[in-house]
Amino acid sequence: MKINNPFSSILLISFFSIFFTKSIADVMFLNVVNFGAKSDSKTDSSYAFSSAWDLACNSSKSSTIYIPKGNFLVKQVYFKGKCNNNAIIFRIDGTIVAPFDYNVIGNEKIGFYFKVLMVFQFLVVILMDKDLVYGLAKTLGFSNSNNVSITGLTSLNSQMFHIVINGCKSVKMQGVKVYAPGESPNTDGIHVQLSSEISILNSIISTGDDCISIGPGTTNLWIQNVACGPGHGISIGSLAKDFEEAGVQNVTVKSVMFMNTQNGVRIKTWGRPSTGFVNNVLFQHVTMIDVQNPIVIDQNYCPYNKNCPGQSRVSATRVAMKFDCSKRNPCKGIKLEDVNLSYKNEPAAEASCANVAGTTTGVIQPTSCL
Ligand SMILES: *[C@@H]1O[C@H](CO)[C@@H](O)[C@H](O)[C@H]1NC(C)=O
Ligand SMILES: *[C@@H]1O[C@H](CO)[C@@H](O)[C@H](O)[C@H]1NC(C)=O
Ligand SMILES: *[C@@H]1O[C@H](CO)[C@@H](O)[C@H](O)[C@H]1NC(C)=O
Ligand SMILES: *[C@@H]1O[C@H](CO)[C@@H](O)[C@H](O)[C@H]1NC(C)=O
Numbered sequence: 001m002k003i004n005n006p007f008s009s010i011l012l013i014s015f016f017s018i019f020f021t022k023s024i025a026d027v028m029f030l031n032v033v034n035f036g037a038k039s040d041s042k043t044d045s046s047y048a049f050s051s052a053w054d055l056a057c058n059s060s061k062s063s064t065i066y067i068p069k070g071n072f073l074v075k076q077v078y079f080k081g082k083c084n085n086n087a088i089i090f091r092i093d094g095t096i097v098a099p100f101d102y103n104v105i106g107n108e109k110i111g112f113y114f115k116v117l118m119v120f121q122f123l124v125v126i127l128m129d130k131d132l133v134y135g136l137a138k139t140l141g142f143s144n145s146n147n148v149s150i151t152g153l154t155s156l157n158s159q160m161f162h163i164v165i166n167g168c169k170s171v172k173m174q175g176v177k178v179y180a181p182g183e184s185p186n187t188d189g190i191h192v193q194l195s196s197e198i199s200i201l202n203s204i205i206s207t208g209d210d211c212i213s214i215g216p217g218t219t220n221l222w223i224q225n226v227a228c229g230p231g232h233g234i235s236i237g238s239l240a241k242d243f244e245e246a247g248v249q250n251v252t253v254k255s256v257m258f259m260n261t262q263n264g265v266r267i268k269t270w271g272r273p274s275t276g277f278v279n280n281v282l283f284q285h286v287t288m289i290d291v292q293n294p295i296v297i298d299q300n301y302c303p304y305n306k307n308c309p310g311q312s313r314v315s316a317t318r319v320a321m322k323f324d325c326s327k328r329n330p331c332k333g334i335k336l337e338d339v340n341l342s343y344k345n346e347p348a349a350e351a352s353c354a355n356v357a358g359t360t361t362g363v364i365q366p367t368s369c370l
Pocket of ligand 4: 340341342363
């Protein structure tokens with residue numbers, strides 16, 4: 001997949017900090033400038049970053065890796081464990097800039113990747129992503145990391161997913177800002193998979209793909225006070241791509257606003273056999289403004305119409321609520337309460353239902369088809 005998006009060639013992270021609570025006494029303070037990093041936007045500071053990391057990681061003292069004001073070019077960084085340290089803080093006052101040339105990024109798969117190989121309390125390791133699903137750069141990834149807190153991160157114009165949380169436990173993201181053009185492909189804001197106890201709070205995401213995408217094996221995810229748009233909404237899925245797949249359980253999405261998005265809240269699974277499932281999901285206090293498909297459950301996702309036995313599509317237009325579930329594994333226990341969606345200030349055109357069972361309470365506009 002080649003993406004030639006002129007907007008995606010700059011990667012910029014500013015005010016990115018991982019905070020852990022620890023008294024500041026007895027903290028090793030590592031300024032990347034002292035390791036040779038240069039804030040001139042053009043000297044590759046990757047080695048300086050990883051040198052600072054090595055020192056922090058090898059020490060048992062709480063450490064702060066400090067990136068001062070200025071633009072630091074970072075091409076390729078491995079931050080990996082196992083570490084002796086259980087409290088490493090990244091404090092970024094500056095901006096981390098990716099190479100301008102798209103091809104450099106594409107070939108070298110630049111990104112920040114945190115990976116904990118051996119888990120200690122508060123241990124975080126950054127590792128460049130070598131397993132890129134689409135062969136392009138993600139901005140920031142956490143893999144097998146526990147007890148991570150990300151506060152005040154701004155990620156601008158990632159080539160691919162901005163932030164990826166994979167195989168993690170207890171990650172708290174707050175005040176995250178993600179920006180990419182509405183027409184930039186595959187630039188999901190935050191992607192979570194195979195992870196539990198994840199929260200995303202008080203954040204703003206404007207991007208070309210899902211604002212938040214929730215992959216297989218996600219449990220106990222809490223999303224609150226998030227503004228999404230432009231973008232493709234908050235999506236559970238695509239799931240069931242593989243036959244053997246962990247389910248998604250206990251997802252709460254609360255007080256979110258969608259503005260000018262393709263979808264609002266969505267659950268999307270491939271129309272083919274899988275061990276995957278979705279259980280216990282709450283979407284509450286959701287505001288939709290200029291949203292094309294506000295509420296969607298689609299169990300018949302099959303973009304190339306291949307290997308999806310029994311798949312059937314419900315075709316619909318101007319549908320505000322769409323439940324397109326599978327005949328073999330219908331959607332059950334859907335509860336709608338106080339839904340009020342209108343289309344161009346008129347009552348919404350319609351709701352569409354296939355193989356879905358549930359109940360309604362309160363105002364339901366458009367008229368429910370459950
Ligand atoms: C940290 O420890 C590893 C493994 O023992 C070693 O390879 C590396 O050189 C050390 N780095 C520093 C900065 O001491
Ligand atoms: C994460 O933090 C909690 C308490 O803050 C602690 O009990 C737990 O052991 C930590 N987990 C890991 C894997 O470090
Ligand atoms: C669901 O997840 C939330 C955190 O998002 C947690 O507080 C709650 O205990 C979980 N509920 C169950 C039944 O596991
Ligand atoms: C539904 O929303 C419309 C437009 O926002 C509003 O005029 C109407 O009063 C609402 N209906 C109910 C029952 O809340």
